[in-house]
Amino acid sequence: MPEKSSRGHSGAKKSGQKYQNTFAFTHNKGSKTTKKILALPVDGLCKRCTDQIQWRKQYRKYKPLTTPKKCVWCQLKNIKKAYHVICDDCAAKKGVCAKCLSMEELVEGNNPKTPQEILKEEQELERKLASMRERQRRSYLRKLSRGDIEPDQVPDVAASDDDFEYTDSEDEENETDGSEDDEELHNDN
Incomplete structure (x- = not known):
C-alpha cells in the first residue's frame, strides 16, 4: 500500500492557513x-x-x-x-x-500552595490591611466581595489616593485674604 501524504488526490501540496493570528487578541477590559x-x-x-x-x-x-x-x-x-x-x-x-x-x-496547572505559603500570604494581607486607612480598607474589602479584584491584588499603602491635600498654610492664606478684603471695605466706607 502506498503511504498517505499531505498532498491531495491531485498531488498538489496543501498551502498553509490563509489567515494567521499575527498579533495578540485584546480582550474587553470590563468583560x-x-x-x-x-x-x-x-x-x-x-x-x-x-x-x-x-x-x-x-x-x-x-x-x-x-x-x-x-x-x-x-x-x-x-x-x-x-x-x-x-x-x-x-x-x-x-x-x-x-x-x-x-x-x-x-x-501541572496552577501549582498548589503549601499551607505555610497560604498562612504567610494571609499574615501579609492582615499586615497590609492594618496599615491602611479606614477608607482604603473598606474600599478594598468592598471590591473584593464584588469580585472586581483578586485577593492577591492588595494596593500599596504608600500610594496615596487622596485627590486633594490641604495644608494649614493654605487655610491660613485664605483666612488672611478674606480679612484684608473686609478691612478694605471698612476703610472705603
Whole structure:
C-alpha cells in the first residue's frame, strides 16, 4: 500500500492557513465572562493540550461548559472542564491526559500552595490591611466581595489616593485674604 501524504488526490501540496493570528487578541477590559474564563485552571493535561487550551483562552476561542459532560470511561456526568473527554478522577487513576488520553508527562496547572505559603500570604494581607486607612480598607474589602479584584491584588499603602491635600498654610492664606478684603471695605466706607 502506498503511504498517505499531505498532498491531495491531485498531488498538489496543501498551502498553509490563509489567515494567521499575527498579533495578540485584546480582550474587553470590563468583560466578566472573559475574567471567569481566564481564571479557570488548566491542569491534568499534557503539554500539547495545555498549549491548545491556553491559545483558546488568549484568542477568546474558549467556550466553557454550561452543563457537565459524560466521562468516556466511567459514564458519569463528572466533566466540568471544557474540551476534556474524561473526568479528573479517571485521568488521575490512569495517569493520562484528560483531553487526548495520551500517556505523556502531564503539565501541572496552577501549582498548589503549601499551607505555610497560604498562612504567610494571609499574615501579609492582615499586615497590609492594618496599615491602611479606614477608607482604603473598606474600599478594598468592598471590591473584593464584588469580585472586581483578586485577593492577591492588595494596593500599596504608600500610594496615596487622596485627590486633594490641604495644608494649614493654605487655610491660613485664605483666612488672611478674606480679612484684608473686609478691612478694605471698612476703610472705603
